[in-house]
Amino acid sequence: MTYPSEQHSGMPETRHACRGSRVAMRTLLAAMLLIVMNILSSAAAREIESWPYDRLFKEADIVVIAAAQKSIDSDDVPPDGPWKRSLVGQRTNFAVISTLKGKLADGPLTVMHFRLKDGVSAQNGPMLVRFRTHGLHIEGGGRVKYNVVLDTPQYLMFLRRTSGGRYEPVSGQIDSERSVKEIYSPLPADMDQASLKRNGG
Numbered sequence: 001m002t003y004p005s006e007q008h009s010g011m012p013e014t015r016h017a018c019r020g021s022r023v024a025m026r027t028l029l030a031a032m033l034l035i036v037m038n039i040l041s042s043a044a045a046r047e048i049e050s051w052p053y054d055r056l057f058k059e060a061d062i063v064v065i066a067a068a069q070k071s072i073d074s075d076d077v078p079p080d081g082p083w084k085r086s087l088v089g090q091r092t093n094f095a096v097i098s099t100l101k102g103k104l105a106d107g108p109l110t111v112m113h114f115r116l117k118d119g120v121s122a123q124n125g126p127m128l129v130r131f132r133t134h135g136l137h138i139e140g141g142g143r144v145k146y147n148v149v150l151d152t153p154q155y156l157m158f159l160r161r162t163s164g165g166r167y168e169p170v171s172g173q174i175d176s177e178r179s180v181k182e183i184y185s186p187l188p189a190d191m192d193q194a195s196l197k198r199n200g201g
Helices: 011-044 053-059 189-198
Strands: 062-074 087-101 109-116 137-141 145-149 154-161 167-169 180-183
Touching: 053 154, 062 109, 087 154
Parallel strands: 109 167
Antiparallel strands: 062 087, 062 154, 087 109, 137 145, 154 167, 154 180
């Protein structure tokens, strides 16, 4: 004979085990989803070539410090690749301040590069250089305010000659930013003081 108390004695443990199994299954599925997302993200990420200073200097035809004067759009054909239809050619004229490698003819230096078309964005897209022809105005701070106007930057550029006698970034047009270093004068001490105040220093 089976008593009622004996019939129901194992049910709470069974329900608990079922709930535990469902939680474990959800955890496993979430972990698998994260793994799949990481794999897809890694597969979609674009490999960017390394360009340390020694390689830039070695492979460049000329290395200069110069100030950008004017950038205009051009009809230069973008390099082949997934972003070809999204790029617009540009030519920027520079006043050369110092030549660190190579020889240049007298007169302004013209550098050919590309930009994205207006309204276009690209995930994992090209690292395209942009040249400023005027300084930056920076405002900010918390309890200590600062208002800074930076001079027009200079550019340290590692360039190679093209077949047409012009110059382009030695790292290529897709990641042209890797060949250019933007140079500013040291920032005012007020900005450091504002940062220290904001961080409790």
